[in-house]
Amino acid sequence: MSTLRVGAKSGKEPIGISGTGPRRTRPLGVSSLLVLIFVVVVLCVVGSEFDLYLGGLVIIFALSALGLDWLMGRTGQVSIGNGPLMAIGAYTTAIISRHPWAPFPVPVIIAGLIGAGTGLVIALPSLRLRGFYFALTTLALQFIVQFAAETYETDSGNFSGLTVKPIRVFGHSFNYGVGYVALLSVILVLTVVLLSNMYKRLPGRMWRAIKESELAASTIQVSVRRWKLTSFVGSSGLIAVAGSLFAYYTGLVSSDTFTLTFAISFVVMTIVGGMNSMAGAIVGAAVVTLSPQLLTSISGHFPQGSWVQRDLPAINSGLYGVLVLLVLLYLPTGIAPSLQNLGGDGAKRLRRLWGDSPAAPITQKTGIPESPPTNGLHSSSATLSPQAQRHGSGDRSPAPSGEERDERSTLVQGSEARTLLTIHELAVKYANGATALNRVSLSIRENETVAVVGRNGAGKTTLLRSLGGFFGTEKVRRRGSVIFDGHEVIGATPVQAASLGIVLVPEREKVFPSLTVAEHLRHLGNAEVARSELPEVWEFLQRLWKSPAGSLSGGERQLLAISLAASLEPRLLMIDEMSLGLAPVMIERVTEVLLGLRQRDRLSLLIVEQNIAVAERLAQRVLHLENGELRPGLGTRPVDGDL
């Protein structure tokens, strides 16, 4: 259900499900609409004829880009089909508008219908396929339409393209100028109002659900097929309408116009402006249409015959690519949303200055009672360990009371038992605003085994992931400090964390489905270590040696994953949901394996578990994580069904 709630107003974000989901959808606000109207009015008043011409083009391209934003931004399908769809609209218009029975709006409507029909046809293969397959379908469409257009032009004798008569309404003929721009602006505003109403209501929510996860959407009875088709058909119709207007506007339809580059430029508009944002599509259309003009006028200032002037067309077309890469790499949300965020942040900062909201970024209470630090790095551990430590099953179990226990365990673990990991007030927030961890402090010593228990969504996985590292693309905000073996690892990527010796066995995808068991242990891990450290697991896995890991059962996967992870000789081995979904026999087996591993020198274990009996058997300390806060585990009994 949670997928549907992303973006719902004031809906509290469920944790851990759509962790890196997209930003809140921004409908084109009233203010943006006013800005748009203002720009158009200014353009009409002070613009030259050429400015007005460009303004009209921007509006037509914006309509087309809005269609792509519908498909790409809302439904999550990559398409480079704007070129061919616009071509279909344009040719339909050029051919139909010659007939007396088809005055102005008729060809546009027919173009839209034919475009929608084409959308239906090209959508069919992608109904059951991954995202880039649709991109391939539209690529094929591009070349097929271009070929058909060329053939038609040659066969009909229109070698330089088809001419289109200007729009006539009640005897008034629209030529370039204020009237035309006003007409197009009205169409644009109507489209925006229509789309934003749709996005705000049921269809918008359906598409968002599909974009986030088709599987999840279909399990909650969203008819994925129908809504995906609706989006394909509707957006294709809109793009074909833009093509029809384009034909009227330029008065000439030629196959030279609708090249692959032309098609790609709409992707550029949507990306550059910012996906999932109608303001973005319009800003993108303006940027992409006007920047070559800007460059051309700038190049006038360069000396005659310099390379800038000579290669201007090449530079202009290269500009698209540079824009795309710059935006994807550095402004992943696009220009318009980035500007809006900038505005939003500025407003927040102002409010803070005025003292309206004294809120520090993370304000909720810690949940961990502050107590005087005992000694240096151990401070945060000390706040926890007195209540948190439990009698473990092993002979290393700590003594019953506070300070004494700390010292005792240090003694038992030998003189080398220094702190391996110190987490100080770690807070983790996801890009969608969900707080997954709230000022968690914890320290783990060398050779120590700690178990964290807690119900689903408590932030356990996030705790492990923050130690194992996040990729930059996951857009996770982390605060506080995590010191591992003398290194600050709070901002580390998984690659960096792993190289320091932090290895995480994730909850779900813990093996590589297409690699065989042998390839896991020989090529990814260290086969010698795997054999010598966990001989019984090695023996067990022998009979599966040549099977791809994708065909293993849950328990076999867990054993393979632990064996692989252990063979990497980690300093800290973390296992997420160690026993989840395993048969009791297999839980026993995995527990035995981990108890064996625990004896290994210089290895600390951090295990996330829902089964408290298993946790108590394995770990020297059991902690309880709830609502993103770490609490002592004593006296709490989190059970699976405890909702």
Place this chain on the structure above:
Amino acid sequence: MSTFGNILVSTLVQGSLYAILGAGIVVLFRSTGVVSFAQGAFVVVGAYVFYYLNARVGVPFYAALLLALLSMFVIGSLIYLLMFRRLTGAETFVLVIATLGLNVVIQTVVILSAGVNLITPPEVLSLATLGVWHGLGIAPYQIFTIVAAGTLLIVLQLILSRTRLGSQMRSVADNTLLAALMKVHVHRMSALAWGIAATCAGLAGVCLSLQTPLDPIGLQDIGLVVLAGVMLGGIDSVTGALAGGLLLALVQQLSITWFGGQWSDPVSYLVLLGVLLVRPQGLYGSKGIVRL
């Protein structure tokens, strides 16, 4: 020479080009999950670098070939390290669009540095047929292309399926995050895959430059047409890249013979559409690859 012989030889040569290029796409996809629309640009760069070294600087053929391939490897790896590394773990469609952008940028750089005019390189390997046997005639440049494709595919297949490196590259494709957690050098593997993809494209560029004039716009079209062959064979299979490439070339040659030269591209894209509709995983691809 008979029509049959002609079709056979052209199919083999063109199919080899598709196979070389397609193998790069497969390796890149299998190790990074990126479906590259930028292979065409790398073809252009490879052809120009080879032309520059061989015809302008005067480096002997095989040395120029090696140097060109080496520089393609470096260029490919650098593109990953400087740009695509920032997109590690990003959604597929972001990656697809980024490769589209990359294609435009590289093409522009080539046009700016070498100009848009056609360049006819000197004949390095003879274009003349070696003699006709039962209607079959083949020229040295054609033999070179076929041998190059065969060698490349065998080496790649062995690396991917038999070596530690290959397993690690595949693990990154299976699950980038898990690979990183399991101490696989994700960035190194991805850079390697980008390097291999660029090298394959470069080799295809060199082979093309043996038979056609250099043209920064026309040469890169092959980078998109080849996707039809790759999908036909299966996007995660090197064997598929070979089979798909050969089949695509055969379909093209037949349509050229029957309908005329202008039908080659549209028929290829119809094949692509057909594959997507009927058997999206291709001939040799694994089925799971197409699911959501």
